[in-house]
Amino acid sequence: MPGDTTVVSFLWLLASVLVVIGMAYWFTRFVAGxxxxxxxxxxxxxxxxxxxxxxxxxxxxxxxxxxxxxLLGVTGANISALAEFTEEEAAAWREAPETRSGTGTPxxxxxxxxxxxxxxxx
Numbered sequence: 001m002p003g004d005t006t007v008v009s010f011l012w013l014l015a016s017v018l019v020v021i022g023m024a025y026w027f028t029r030f031v032a033g034x035x036x037x038x039x040x041x042x043x044x045x046x047x048x049x050x051x052x053x054x055x056x057x058x059x060x061x062x063x064x065x066x067x068x069x070x071l072l073g074v075t076g077a078n079i080s081a082l083a084e085f086t087e088e089e090a091a092a093w094r095e096a097p098e099t100r101s102g103t104g105t106p107x108x109x110x111x112x113x114x115x116x117x118x119x120x121x122x
Contacts, residue, residue: 050112053119062112064090 049062049069057076062069069085 050109050116052112052115062108 046063046065049064051059051061053059059074060082061072061074063072067087069087069090070081071083071085073080073082
């Protein structure tokens with residue numbers, strides 16, 4: 001009977017669609033539970049240490065990824081790596097401003113902290 005094959009085909013189609021939807025749901029739950037793909041997952045190994053707004057859609061971002069530090073230029077269209085620092089170079093930024101020998105001009109960290117404090121007062 002031709003009607004029986006149509007019903008069977010429809011049931012197979014319905015079962016296939018339900019299996020695909022179920023697998024997609026399970027997969028998204030699995031990936032969301034793991035925190036994504038790749039070595040830099042949501043485990044705290046990557047941190048934004050500071051950022052400085054330069055314009056409407058432009059800012060500098062200092063990111064720590066493990067023992068490496070990156071200065072990134074972020075715009076609305078892309079992200080560019082401007083510099084990479086070692087842990088020792090980044091440690092110089094964490095020193096107290098009084099212990100740093102310099103010309104009296106503030107370093108990036110001090111300028112960033114001052115800008116963030118001023119922004120917080122508004």
